[in-house]
Amino acid sequence: MKRLLALGSLLALPAAAEEGMWTYDAFPREAVKAAHGFEPSQDWLDRVRLSSVRLAGGCSASFVSPEGLVMTNHHCIRSCVEDLSSPKRDYLATGFFAREPKDELRCPKVEANQLVEMTDVTARLQGVTKGLEGAAFNTALNAEMSRIEGECATGPEWRCDVVTLFHGGRYQLYKYRRFQDVRLVFAPEFSMAAFGGDADNFNFPRYGFDAAFLRVWDTKGQPLKTDTYLPWAKEGAKEGDLVFVSGHPGGTERQSSVAELEFQRDVxxxxxxxHLSEMRGMLREYAAGSPERWRTTRAKLRSVENSLKALRGRHQALAEPSLLAGKRQAEADLRAKVIATPALKATTADAWDATARALESYRPLLASYRLKEVGDGFSSELFTLARQLVRAAEELPKPNAQRLREYTEGQLPGLxxxxxxxxxxxxxxEERLLTFGFNKLRETLGADDxxxxxxxxxxxxxxxARALVKGTRLFELKERKRLFEGGAAAIAASKDPMILLARRVDGLSREVRTRYEDTVESVLRKNGELLAKARLAAYGTTGYPDATFTLRLSYGAVKGWREDTKTVAPLTTFAGAYARHTGKEPFRLPDSWLKAKGKVPGDTPLDVATTNDIIGGNSGSPLVDREGRVVGLIFDGNLQSLGGRYAYVPETNRAVGVHGEGLLRALEHIYGAGRLVKELREHQR
Incomplete structure (x- = not known):
């Protein structure tokens, strides 16, 4: 394995204590030692990194036994539980536990990735884009990324992604070991995983049991044998303890320009x-129509509600004048340094204005781009499948470097x-979702568009919508396989109405995509790279890049906070959960918990708050102590953390997780998951 390469110094200003979603090859070990008296060794970092798992759908996880057992959140694998359910066997309602290995059920949509190698490819990518702008810049960059990924992904067991760090100031090739046979081992009831519902979401105190366990199976049909995993701690984390979070934060904008932040706020x-508010209303009305509608809709509705609350928090953060005032001052300081340095002034002085002009041109394009290409106008799994089949037929015959990025060789196993x-x-x-999307197209773009x-x-x-759903055969795996393997000829001959619609609109969808990529994305990429280099030249300080759904490590402590006149304690208990029970949703404990009342001591910790710097995508991340042992499972943040996309406020930003001690006791005494508990305790330290 290659030694991980140092990222170097690219952030404009030093991070505050405990701030930072750090890449493993630039983790501030000395800062941790100065603050907490512990310096992680390289072996410690390697073991925690290799024990960490990325779930390709957008969450984090970790290996917690040498038998391929994986810990994550229930909400991260909710779609799997839903896929494995039926009207007669509703695992979202009842929960699931595989009492024997043969009972573990394969999740059809879940892929797990383990980061095994990182290689710096900055020089190669900046070399092919040097002197280029606009469409030429984007074309050259995407083509070279595809070449690099193609050279790396030598088989379906590997996933290789070129990741952009520091807004183009640095590029790295991340090589993952890919696992596609992932099986469900344990999931609690939906009502307990999401206890408190939308009312408690992003709040603390919290009493949720948002935990689940999967297992990776190897290509020979056996549980995966792995030497790198996180053992369970014999003692749980206490207030003040040093803790680490290893996971895949989805995205932050802490280094974005003021123009970019204003665009987010205003447009x-x-x-x-x-869009989400209207989607939520439609789903609520639909789900209320029957118990079966509720069964098949509740997971999607919960996801929409979660996104809506999170984005509302972001918008409120950007609407706070002090946040943007600080960003404007930092930008003005950097501009002054650039102008005072002739070499930087020549290359970078116009970068801020060029970014602002590109975003101004994006204003009238955004709705069209999102509706036609991103999918807001086609909120349907069936249409998504049809578009993928149509585009695969057109893209796969092309040379790898000329394909759309999602159809390159490196992405084919996932596709x-x-x-x-x-x-x-x-x-x-599907009918209801398509109807919603079609109405949004007509309302937003106009009937004459x-x-x-x-x-x-x-x-x-x-x-x-009704005719499309009734007429399509894309429900059938056999038909999708025939069309995929038949390529362009099969697609051209198909009379499936969903395929015909995807073909009919694909040219116009590609047109708006090209316009966006050539006039907006390329400008943001190019000037983001220039500004990243300017920060390095101006400040030369070490730091962390914005989150990009790549593996990061943060450090912090179990700690509460002051809110107005009250102190919020960092631990909640089982007794608190029973006290919060009202008997009605969303504060109704499931029968399994009510029947087991008293089996777990009331003062046992259930949920925990820490100062770790996290963001969406960290869901499912392990919370580990200085020995690299599991002491909890991250599943959320508090309301104050929602502004963490733009800035970290150490006084109030908190990560929220299930406490390791409470998790194990609930498995044993409430769910009777003896086989699972035995596996975890065998390797407890």
């Missing part, structure tokens, strides 16, 4: 908040899994 976030998975699709919900005409013709949205 992007308001658009998305309105195959998405297209050829055995997972149920609910026809009635050419794209709207291509989609609807003379049909009413609900009539077209």
């Amino acid at each position: 992007a976030l308001p658009y998305t908040l309105l 195959r899994q998405q297209l050829l998975r055995e997972a149920p699709i609910t026809p009635e919900l 050419a794209f709207v005409h291509e989609v609807l013709g003379r049909e009413a949205p609900e009539d077209l």
Whole structure:
């Protein structure tokens, strides 16, 4: 294995104590030692890194036994539980536990990735883009990324991604070991994983049991043998203890320009908040129609509500004048340093204005881009499958470097899994989602828009949606496989109405995508790279890059905070959960907990708050102590952490997790998961 390469110094200002989502090859070991008297060794870092897992759908996880056992959140694998359920066997309602290895059920959509190697490829990528701008810059960059990933991914067992760090100031090739046989071992009831519902979401005190266990199986059909895993701690974390979070934060914008933040505040976030609000209303009305509608909709509704609350928190943070005032001052300071340095002034002085101009041109384009290409106008799994099949037929015959990024050789194993998975699709919900999307297209773009005409013709949205769902055969795995393997000829000959729609609108969708990539994305990429280099030249201080759903390590402590006139303690207990029970949703404890009342001592910790710097994507991350042992499982943050996308406030930002001691005791005494508890205790330290 290659020794991990140092990222170097690219952040404008030093991080505050405990701030930072650090890459493993630039972790501030000396800062941790100065603050907490502990310096992680390289062996410690390597073991925790290799024990960490990325779930390709957007969450984190970790190996917690040498038998391939993986710990994550229930909400991270909720779609798996839903896929494995049926009207007669509702695992979201009842929970699931595999009492024997043969009972572990494969999750059709789940892929797990283990980061095994990082290689710096900055010089290679900056070399091919030197002197280029606009479409030429983007084309050269994407093509070289595809070449690098293709050279790395020598088989389906590997996933290789070129990741952008420091907004283009640094590029690295991340090589992952790919696991696609991932099976469900344990999941609690949906009501307990999400106890408190939307009312308690992003709040603390908290009493949720948002935990689940999977197992990776090898290609020979046996549980994976692994030497790198996180043992369970014999003693749980206490207030003041040093703790680490190893996971995959999805995205931050702490190094974004003021123009980018203002665009989020004024354009992007308001658009998305309105879209999600209307989606939530539609789903609530639909789910109330019958118990079966509720069964097939509750997971999606919970996801929409979670996104809505998180984005509302971000918008409120950007609307706070002091946040942008600080950002403007920092930007003005950097601009002054750039202008005072002739070499920097020549290359970078216009970077801020160029970024602002690109975003100004994006304002009238955003809704069209999101509706036509991103998918807001086609909120349907069936249409997504149809588009993937249509584009695969066109893209796969091309040279790898000329394909759309999601169809390159390195992405093919994941694409195959998405297209050829055995997972149920609910026809009635598909009709409702398509109707919603078609109505949004017509409302937003106008009845006279050419794209709207291509989609609807003379049909009413609900009539077209009904005809598409009733007429398509894409529910059938056999048919999807035939179309995928048949390529362009099979797609051209297909009379499937969903395929015909995807073909009909694909040219116009690609057109708006190209416009966005050539006039907006390329400008942001190019100037982001220039500004990252300017920060390095101006400040030369070490720091961490914005989150990019790549593996990061943060450090912090179990700690509460002051809120107005009260102190919020960092630990909640089982007794507190029973006291919060009202008998009605969302504060109704499931029967398993009510029947087991008293089996777990009331003062046992249930949930925990820490100062670790996290963001969405860290869900499912292990909380480990200085010995690298599991002491908890991250599943959320508090309300104050929602502004963490833009800045970390150590006084109030808190990560929230299930406490390790409470997790183990609930498994044993409430769920009777003896086989699972035995496996975890065998390796307890």
